[in-house]
Amino acid sequence: MDNNFQIKTFEEYQQAYQQSVDNPEAFWESIADTFTWRKKWDKTLEWNFEEPSIKWFQGGKLNITENCLDRHLKTRGNKLAIIWEPNDPKERYIRFTYKEVYERVCQFANVLKKNGVQKGDRVCIYMPMIPELAFAVLACARIGAVHSVIFAGFSASAMADRINDAGAKMILTSDGLNRGSKQIPVKRVVDEALEHCPSVEKVIVVERLGWAVNMVEGRDVWYHDEVKDVSKECPAEEMDAEDMLFILYTSGSTGKPKGVVHTCGGYMVSAQYTFSNVFQYQESDIYWCTADVGWVTGHTYLLYGPLLSGATTLMFEGVPTYPDMGRFWQVVDKFGVTIFYTAPTAIRALMAGDIDDVLSYSLDSLKVLGSVGEPINEEAWHWYHTHVGKERCPLVDTWWQTETGGIMISTLAGVTPMKPAHATLPLPGIQPILVNSDGSEITENEVEGHLCIKFPWPGMIRTTYGDHERARLSYFSTYKNLYFTGDGAKRDKDGLYRIIGRVDDVINVSGHRFGTAEIEEAINHNEHVIESAVVGYPHDVKGQGIYAFVICKDIPEREDWLRAEIIETVVEKIGKIAKPDKIQIVSGLPKTRSGKIMRRILRKIAEGDTSNLGDTSTLLDPDVVDEIKEGAL
Incomplete structure (x- = not known):
């Protein structure tokens, strides 16, 4: 793959970004032209976000392999x-x-x-x-x-x-x-x-x-x-550009996992372009993305992106802490890894170890560091940049989702500005906006809002498998004519974005999203449980931990036994990665008179921030809040 479309300077980034906004179709056409097509496409883009219906490179014939x-x-x-x-x-x-x-x-x-x-x-x-x-x-x-x-x-x-x-x-x-x-x-x-x-x-x-x-x-x-x-x-x-390439299941805010569908042509173009530019990939690089192929990061940035670019990609079977906390760095030195892409969870787990586990390795080969899966906190950012990158490697904090197919907002290594804990600027071809709760765009800087994308990009979700209405409701119905990411974000005085986390009922555990409903459904399978409510709370290693509030049929003889049983049920229904970190047995949950659980209150209690719970007088039973506060773990 030639690197004609690799941006080398900030000025080139500004030009490319402006071109991509002025004429998105011509911008993506020129990139798509560099691939092998059996037949050229007839129409570059046809879209509306109402249905939604998004088609890129229609009539184009290819095979991604x-x-x-x-x-x-x-x-x-x-x-x-x-x-x-x-x-x-x-x-x-x-x-x-x-x-x-x-x-x-x-x-x-x-x-x-x-x-x-x-x-x-x-x-x-x-x-x-x-x-x-x-x-x-x-x-x-x-x-x-x-x-x-x-x-x-x-x-x-x-x-x-x-x-x-x-x-x-x-x-x-x-x-x-x-x-x-x-x-x-x-x-x-x-x-x-x-x-x-x-x-x-x-x-x-x-x-x-x-x-x-x-x-x-x-x-x-x-x-x-x-x-x-x-x-x-x-x-x-021979595949049509809009034929399905893969389905990848992600947790939604309801209990049933949703199958995100990506198609052959657009996904290919997005994967290669973003890989080459974000990491500033060069022909001799040894690139290592530590993600499992079971997640979208493994699809786009362990397999497709690197192979489309003709890169050397490293695939690792193990975990960062086995046989010891220096395993990642040992592998980096062993193969002369130049680009290293991992999750904040892994970084925080390794921060908790002995600093000698990092200092025993030279890490001289490294040129670029990346972070993926969730917003990286400043402390982890500085540790990673200082001890792993020796303050000489640009650190790209990449924001994207299973649904976006590839990186949307990120520093381009060594090319565009870098700021701790900030995803920074959108890639060319990506048009993010912040909106307030009624969907009006907030155009000024130094603001906070809901992050939306106002124009399609080739790697985006086309549907949810077997249930198109669910795709519409999940991503396109909240704000008219916008793709809603489900994330809140801040934009600083220079226009740099910082992702501040989910605004819906989704918990991000170690970079993996779980719908609260999915975990609650699993907990409620336990024969002793009447009802449960699950929220996320800040966790030193995992980013967010899972805090479960559980109502039981009768007072358990041994709370620790019940907790162990509940954890077993969740592991059986979903897997170990979703097991609750804290389980508080409660007599009731804070509900409105219409029966809606006030998760905002539970979130604050789980975070240990009970000073400002807002007005609880409208709740069905305000006293239950005091009881939950007193029993908080």
Whole structure:
């Protein structure tokens, strides 16, 4: 990929940004022109935010994997595409060139076809961070199957919901996975989920731990058996620019996860452009995004963005704290990583360790640091910039969402201004605005408001799978003719944006979003629970912790036993990442006379800020607030 569209100076940024606002279609057309298309598009953009209906590069024909792999083979065939570093530093790492990745993807694609997958079929992937996960994702895209990756920490119940919503025909999984000092039986979780998933016809199992697992005859096959006699060539399916590329499930403010749909053409253009510019990627860089492919960051900035750019991307199976707190920095030194992209949660966890865990490594190779998943607090920003970046690496604090497909607001490394805990400026092609509660735009600086986007961009969500109305209600109905992000933001005197968090009932735990309704629904499954309310509160490591207020049928004999049971229920229904940090047993919840729970009050109590709870006299039972305050954990 040439870097003709890489912005090198602040002046170039200002020019590009102005062009993208004056004529967005011409701006994106010129970038899209640099990709390999089987047929050029007929119409660049058609949109309205009422329905919503957004179509980019209509009539254009392409395959994203030809742009990730085939077009690099002549010039970069022997260049490293993926470096895989295992969980255990004693196990050998594996390196794959572009030619090798191309062959592995074609082989995996042929295995999928051999097992009945066709263009348009949905394939769910529940796998650890092993090379086959990357090959599986690209293999689906190669043959036009829609991939839906489910993070391999979700429970069987959460997996079944996603499989059924997508109507998946096939599951790709592994026998087990390594996570730090633990080994987890992945296939067993899949088997449990599949007791409730009638659409699934085949399960392909990749061997990782060498465990004996239950294989259902006629349904389950081993990948290593299937791949033995397939070709290393597989023609790429011709896709329309607006054909579905993938579905990725994200939590909404209701209990049911929603399947965010991204399409082939626009997502491709967005992923490459944002990757190249935000990180100022150069041909010799070794780039490492620590995200799991189960999250959108792993899709766009571990796989698609880097491979579209012909980059070398590092994929890590492990966790930041195993075998010790220096693991990230050991990997950086081992491979000479130049660009490092991780989450504030990881940074805060490592801050809590001994500073020698960082100082024992040189980290001289680093040129750019990135942060993703949630707003990074100033203390973590300074620690990261000082101790990891040695105050010489620009730090890009990237704001974006599963729904936006790629980075929207961020410093461009070393090019545009950087300010601690600020996402700073929108990328060219992105038009953010702040609005007040009635939807009027706030144009001046030094203000706070709800963050909206007023014009479409190629990588944006098209629909929520199987339920278009939900997409309209979630993102386009709050403010007329605007995409509402659900986030509040401040704009400083220089026009730099700072994201201040969700304005709806969504909690951001370690960069992963959970709807409060989803967690409450899980808690309420416990036989002793009548009702619950969940809010987020500031957490030193995770950004936000989960605080649950629970009403029980009777006073529990042992509160700690009940708490343990509730946590078990949440883990079973959603997964460990959603378990509550604090569970307070209460006799009632602050409700309005119409029965609405006043979460604002619960949030303040959870935050320990009870001095200004506002007027509680309108509540159905104002006394309940005092009782909750006194029992606060």
